[in-house]
Amino acid sequence: MKPRIVILGAGFGGLELATALSETHGDSLAVTLIERSDHFVFGFSKLDVLFGKRTADAVRISYATVVKPGVRLVRETVTAIDAANRRVTTDAGVHDADYLVIALGADYDVSQTPGVVLGDNEFYTLEGATRMRDVVARFDRGAAVVGLCGAPYKCPPAPSECALLLHDQLEKRGVRGACSIAIVSPLSTPVPPSPETSAALLSAFAERGIEYLASTRVVAVDRARQVIKLDNGTERPCQLFLGIPKNRAPDVVIAAGLTKDGWVTIDPHTLETPFAGVWAIGDLANTGAPKAGVFSEVAAKTVAANIGALLRGETPTAKYPGSGSCYIELGAERIARVDVDFFSGPKPTGRFYPPSIALRADKEQFATTRRARWFGQR
Numbered sequence: 001m002k003p004r005i006v007i008l009g010a011g012f013g014g015l016e017l018a019t020a021l022s023e024t025h026g027d028s029l030a031v032t033l034i035e036r037s038d039h040f041v042f043g044f045s046k047l048d049v050l051f052g053k054r055t056a057d058a059v060r061i062s063y064a065t066v067v068k069p070g071v072r073l074v075r076e077t078v079t080a081i082d083a084a085n086r087r088v089t090t091d092a093g094v095h096d097a098d099y100l101v102i103a104l105g106a107d108y109d110v111s112q113t114p115g116v117v118l119g120d121n122e123f124y125t126l127e128g129a130t131r132m133r134d135v136v137a138r139f140d141r142g143a144a145v146v147g148l149c150g151a152p153y154k155c156p157p158a159p160s161e162c163a164l165l166l167h168d169q170l171e172k173r174g175v176r177g178a179c180s181i182a183i184v185s186p187l188s189t190p191v192p193p194s195p196e197t198s199a200a201l202l203s204a205f206a207e208r209g210i211e212y213l214a215s216t217r218v219v220a221v222d223r224a225r226q227v228i229k230l231d232n233g234t235e236r237p238c239q240l241f242l243g244i245p246k247n248r249a250p251d252v253v254i255a256a257g258l259t260k261d262g263w264v265t266i267d268p269h270t271l272e273t274p275f276a277g278v279w280a281i282g283d284l285a286n287t288g289a290p291k292a293g294v295f296s297e298v299a300a301k302t303v304a305a306n307i308g309a310l311l312r313g314e315t316p317t318a319k320y321p322g323s324g325s326c327y328i329e330l331g332a333e334r335i336a337r338v339d340v341d342f343f344s345g346p347k348p349t350g351r352f353y354p355p356s357i358a359l360r361a362d363k364e365q366f367a368t369t370r371r372a373r374w375f376g377q378r
């Protein structure tokens with residue numbers, strides 16, 4: 001019998017892991033990739049949708065073209081995980097694994113933030129970004145707030161990018177003077193591991209009159225009174241709320257007893273859970289590194305290498321480096337980059353690359369290479 005590898009979730013982490021295993025082992029493995037959706041969406045595409053650059057249909061990438069030797073992608077919803085026995089239950093049946101990798105991403109919890117509604121006044125789901133596109137397009141006076149309801153959250157620079165892109169759109173429509181823009185963030189600076197990146201963003205905010213409220217969280221949105229409530233007990237006027245809901249591991253993972261404080265407990269270097277042969281990669285794992293697709297990918301490569309070693313009867317030696325490059329929209333069509341490294345030095349670092357034409361091309365290339373590698377799109 002071929003070794004059975006079951007991967008839960010075909011996002012950045014799951015797709016990269018399935019691809020890497022297929023490349024190295026082909027048909028000699030039985031890899032089952034379990035995914036509830038029929039399409040994948042790059043996180044950054046949600047900003048394109050929010051600001052009307054692309055439609056929701058244009059950014060959905062069908063899983064139908066994920067065809068790889070040794071990999072079977074099944075459209076099922078995971079309903080229970082028995083980590084001790086490496087057994088997964090879905091709405092269609094049961095999958096037993098020799099090696100189990102949980103890559104279900106982060107979910108959103110709006111239960112603690114009254115007034116925040118998924119698919120409505122947030123842009124972290126495709127549904128929310130699509131609905132808010134029309135609301136943003138009509139907004140022409142008053143206070144706009146890009147508001148975070150908790151940390152950690154996916155893609156630390158995304159709220160800053162959202163505020164800068166909103167500024168551009170309001171300018172283009174000639175209504176910027178009648179609107180204010182603020183970011184409410186629990187982080188002390190926009191990109192804490194990189195003082196240079198934070199400085200570039202803070203100076204872009206200052207040039208554009210965007211207010212950055214650091215170390216503050218949105219605790220409620222009162223639409224009737226058009227105010228938001230903050231964790232420091234104050235209120236602010238808000239006519240346009242662009243929310244980032246509190247993030248945490250999906251319910252099915254919490255119900256499996258794998259989490260502490262909302263995130264899966266793993267060894268941050270090997271990404272192993274306390275259960276033998278069970279790993280957790282990507283946004284749902286408590287690695288201490290940022291939650292971003294590039295980090296999920298690196299985690300997938302680490303686990304692929306270690307599963308490969310186990311299959312050969314060797315001791316796994318690959319370590320998760322906690323490093324990756326993030327592209328940052330700085331407004332006015334400019335793209336910068338930060339290379340973040342969490343584990344190689346005594347403290348996290350982030351090297352900043354100022355905006356350039358080459359970086360815009362690099363970002364486009366980033367999406368193109370993943371489309372080719374995971375979906376076979378040339």
Ligand SMILES: Cc1cc2nc3c(=O)[nH]c(=O)nc-3n(C[C@H](O)[C@H](O)[C@H](O)COP(=O)(O)OP(=O)(O)OC[C@H]3O[C@@H](n4cnc5c(N)ncnc54)[C@H](O)[C@@H]3O)c2cc1C
Nearest residue numbers: 009011012013036043077078104105155282283292293294
């Ligand atoms: C606005 C925005 C901008 C972003 N920009 C960037 C960026 O520029 N660069 C970057 O690197 N990252 C960016 N990100 C973050 C990035 O999208 C995530 O960090 C990344 O997708 C995480 O990968 P993952 O594999 O951990 O989880 P995901 O990619 O979220 O994949 C999880 C998968 O599991 C599936 N799933 C969940 N529950 C179940 C279940 N019960 N049964 C079956 N399937 C299930 C989901 O459908 C999903 O396909 C951005 C995110 C947002 C919201």
